[in-house]
Amino acid sequence: MPEDYREMWGSLGLNLEAHDGLLAVLSDAYKNIYLTQPNRPVGMGYFDFVISEVHGLRIVELLKDKAAGKPVIGTFCVYVPEELILAVGGVAVGLCAGADVGAEEAEKYLPRNTCALIKAFMGFKLAGLCPYVESADLIIGETTCDGKKKAYEVFDEITNKVYVMELPNKKSADGKVMWKHEIERLAAKLTAVTGKEITLEGLKNAAKIVDEKRRALQRLSRLRSADPTPISGLDALLINQISFYDDPARFTTKVNELCDELDERVNKGEGVAPRGTPRLLISGSPMAIPNWKLHYIVEGSGAIVVGEESCVGERNFHSLLQDFSSVEEAMQRLAERYLSINCACFTPNDERFDDIATMTQTLHANGVIHYALQFCTPYLVEAFRAKNAVEEAGLPFLRIETDYSLEDAGQLKTRVEAFVEMIKDGGQA
Numbered sequence: 001m002p003e004d005y006r007e008m009w010g011s012l013g014l015n016l017e018a019h020d021g022l023l024a025v026l027s028d029a030y031k032n033i034y035l036t037q038p039n040r041p042v043g044m045g046y047f048d049f050v051i052s053e054v055h056g057l058r059i060v061e062l063l064k065d066k067a068a069g070k071p072v073i074g075t076f077c078v079y080v081p082e083e084l085i086l087a088v089g090g091v092a093v094g095l096c097a098g099a100d101v102g103a104e105e106a107e108k109y110l111p112r113n114t115c116a117l118i119k120a121f122m123g124f125k126l127a128g129l130c131p132y133v134e135s136a137d138l139i140i141g142e143t144t145c146d147g148k149k150k151a152y153e154v155f156d157e158i159t160n161k162v163y164v165m166e167l168p169n170k171k172s173a174d175g176k177v178m179w180k181h182e183i184e185r186l187a188a189k190l191t192a193v194t195g196k197e198i199t200l201e202g203l204k205n206a207a208k209i210v211d212e213k214r215r216a217l218q219r220l221s222r223l224r225s226a227d228p229t230p231i232s233g234l235d236a237l238l239i240n241q242i243s244f245y246d247d248p249a250r251f252t253t254k255v256n257e258l259c260d261e262l263d264e265r266v267n268k269g270e271g272v273a274p275r276g277t278p279r280l281l282i283s284g285s286p287m288a289i290p291n292w293k294l295h296y297i298v299e300g301s302g303a304i305v306v307g308e309e310s311c312v313g314e315r316n317f318h319s320l321l322q323d324f325s326s327v328e329e330a331m332q333r334l335a336e337r338y339l340s341i342n343c344a345c346f347t348p349n350d351e352r353f354d355d356i357a358t359m360t361q362t363l364h365a366n367g368v369i370h371y372a373l374q375f376c377t378p379y380l381v382e383a384f385r386a387k388n389a390v391e392e393a394g395l396p397f398l399r400i401e402t403d404y405s406l407e408d409a410g411q412l413k414t415r416v417e418a419f420v421e422m423i424k425d426g427g428q429a
């Protein structure tokens, strides 16, 4: 860390010794996984810097924002509308965690057979390792999978900051009415917490910032359709992970600058792997930072990841909000836009298979790897229908169930390598 942030971390109540250990491990992992990649775009330098300062400078910025009266609002799910947080002058930060940290602490409150994402956000808090949770004024959960909604009850007991949005299980007419009501209820909650009314002007400014961020991420996604692809899946995943933490306007500028560079690469026919390298789509549970495991394995096995049908990926930026001319209309647009996300928590969720089909076509994928965290029932069950849909479309499919530990890395690598070889041979799974 270029600056010494220990005083700040201490004042946030972090466990300094354990936190030093975590940063050391992450820094080593980052060097090994990211900085050894060949032919990285120059524009990745900004994102390398953001990662190096993810518990440093970014937290300094958040604390300055708080001191200036801007509340910090933590979220866990892409169904929570960022526009409403920005419209009350707040700063939105993602709180999902992607490392096997604090599991022992988390298991004092949660059953062992809980998915790694839930254990990690609980574990980071309980082990005193998350400056984002400590900085947050309010934490917004949602009734998605059972594990999350029950964990929020415990998380609220520990933090006393949790507010839960009720997401319907079905996108029926009643579900839509209920969800619109939940959006309005969140707006009222944010106004109560911040003392700031949500105005049309505030919503328009917020929508512009968030839509521009989405446009930049869509542009990055489109550039990955080129062969050779101008950016690795690892780097694209990192950018998507950072989109949940960074200042949105600055992030958008940096993604667009990177995309200008990638445009040039595409025009010159340059890429990070030779033309014809097998191209894979990853689909399933989200990969929160610093979960780089599967991409690292895939890209070390002679293939390239060209897209993520995931919340840390396409589900986060797939559609824009569109214009509106009143607060009421904005609430309706927000309800529609967010309910159009296709998560396995919904039943039925057939639209997700259409999304996978569209992405495989647009990105010219040669196969799909379905990624589900162990004990994530929604995605594990849905994998069977996803397999049928992908194979009916004539593409090979590999189903992976894993967690954040590295114990199964060798076994996964063997399976992924065999999958990639089969694609090279032009075969079916």
Ligand code: BJ8
Residues within 6 Å of the ligand: 076, 077, 078, 079, 115, 116, 117, 118, 144, 145, 146, 147, 148, 285, 286, 311, 341, 343, 344, 345, 373, 375, 376, 377, 378, 379
């Ligand atoms: S919209 S995927 S962010 S709920 S991996 S905690 S589903 S058991 S994260 Fe998710 Fe929103 Fe859906 Fe996306 Fe539960 Fe599965 Fe764990 Fe998950």
